[in-house]
Amino acid sequence: MTTPATRLSVLDLVPVRTDQTSADALAATLSLARVADELGFERYWLAEHHNMPAVAATNPAVLVALVAGATRSIRVGSGGVMLPNHAPLVVAEQFALLEAAHPGRIDLGIGRAPGTDPVTAWALRHGAGGVTDEAVERFPEYVDNVVAMMDAAGVGLQLNGRVHELRATPSATSVPPIWLLGSSDYSAQLAARKGLPYVFAHHFAGKGTAEALDLYRREFQPSPEHAEPRTFLTVNVSAADTAEEAERLALPQLLAMLALRTGAPLTAQRLVEDAEAHEVPDQHRGLLEAMRSRWVIGDGAGVREQLARLASRYDVDEVMVHPVAGAHAGGDPGAGPGREQTLRLLVA
Numbered sequence: 347m348t349t350p351a352t353r354l355s356v357l358d359l360v361p362v363r364t365d366q367t368s369a370d371a372l373a374a375t376l377s378l379a380r381v382a383d384e385l386g387f388e389r390y391w392l393a394e395h396h397n398m399p400a401v402a403a404t405n406p407a408v409l410v411a412l413v414a415g416a417t418r419s420i421r422v423g424s425g426g427v428m429l430p431n432h433a434p435l436v437v438a439e440q441f442a443l444l445e446a447a448h449p450g451r452i453d454l455g456i457g458r459a460p461g462t463d464p465v466t467a468w469a470l471r472h473g474a475g476g477v478t479d480e481a482v483e484r485f486p487e488y489v490d491n492v493v494a495m496m497d498a499a500g501v502g503l504q505l506n507g508r509v510h511e512l513r514a515t516p517s518a519t520s521v522p523p524i525w526l527l528g529s530s531d532y533s534a535q536l537a538a539r540k541g542l543p544y545v546f547a548h549h550f551a552g553k554g555t556a557e558a559l560d561l562y563r564r565e566f567q568p569s570p571e572h573a574e575p576r577t578f579l580t581v582n583v584s585a586a587d588t589a590e591e592a593e594r595l596a597l598p599q600l601l602a603m604l605a606l607r608t609g610a611p612l613t614a615q616r617l618v619e620d621a622e623a624h625e626v627p628d629q630h631r632g633l634l635e636a637m638r639s640r641w642v643i644g645d646g647a648g649v650r651e652q653l654a655r656l657a658s659r660y661d662v663d664e665v666m667v668h669p670v671a672g673a674h675a676g677g678d679p680g681a682g683p684g685r686e687q688t689l690r691l692l693v694a
Contacts, residue, residue: 352657354692355389355666356382357425357549357580360402360409361599363672364614366679371402373680375409376416378669381686383417385693388664390417391425391455396462396470400602400615407440414448423453425545425580425666426527428460430481431470434491438514442496445522446515452522455545456492458485458533486536489526496521523571530554534562541569543576548640549668555579559660578664581656582641584671585649585691586684592643595684597621598672600641604634617675641670646691653692667692 362371392409395401406424414422445452460467494501500513526537529547537544548555566575584596598621642652671684
């Protein structure tokens with residue numbers, strides 16, 4: 347089981363391998379969530395990405411419902427809903443219903459990034475016309491709207507000289523906590539100003555973590571819900587019985603991130619054997635090694651020690667791990683044994 351010193355949580359992008367269909371990827375995610383629940387992990391968050399061959403996490407609210415229904419006690423949430431892609435009322439309604447169905451177990455993590463390419467972002471946000479930049483600029487307002495709409499008392503909407511009552515759900519008895527996600531000073535300052543919990547995407551950015559968390563803590567303004575700053579970070583993790591095997595299992599995800607960073611064609615995640623056969627261009631090897639240096643990869647004991655050092659370095663009592671271990675050829679398409687083994691080794 348996890349120890350009080352460093353609580354552990356899970357971030358899942360619902361990866362899709364070359365041997366998987368979307369249905370297989372979802373089955374693997376539900377299996378991983380059950381393992382996390384069984385092992386006593388704190389929370390299980392689902393990401394939002396669109397039009398990506400290797401990621402099936404397109405709709406956090408749907409995924410949260412599936413995972414919460416398949417588990418018993420772990421907190422389940424979004425990591426996160428990319429708010430500029432959605433009308434605030436829709437997000438508030440979705441998570442108010444999820445909280446009603448699973449009271450005390452739902453988290454709403456909110457982010458500002460598009461989670462996709464510019465063309466898909468346009469189709470997602472304003473397919474019938476409009477300017478996508480406006481949604482990003484109004485992000486702080488949208489955050490306030492979601493918070494207000496989920497309140498049990500609702501919010502008054504002024505329209506045509508009248509005030510109309512607006513509630514995300516008719517009779518709420520609890521509200522899911524809202525977390526602000528980010529990988530920059532902007533998100534840290536916004537979370538501090540609004541008195542919201544904050545999560546730094548260390549797994550994606552890898553740089554500026556200490557500066558962002560220090561800024562958040564320094565500028566935090568207490569809110570009715572949160573008297574003190576509350577924060578943790580995310581990190582890519584691959585654990586196996588040996589450090590060598592952990593490195594092999596991490597390679598497919600490393601190559602996927604390399605393709606994303608270099609503008610190469612995106613594909614479903616390679617199997618380990620296919621990843622090892624792939625030749626990385628000399629000009630990209632430095633970038634690959636730089637990314638690898640920010641990941642936590644090794645045997646169980648080594649990874650547990652690295653995570654404890656990260657928690658101490660950034661002064662957090664919780665770390666959210668993104669299990670990036672891939673799969674070997676010939677395995678069950680509906681399972682992610684490398685990801686499940688990573689979680690088990692973290693609490694051995």
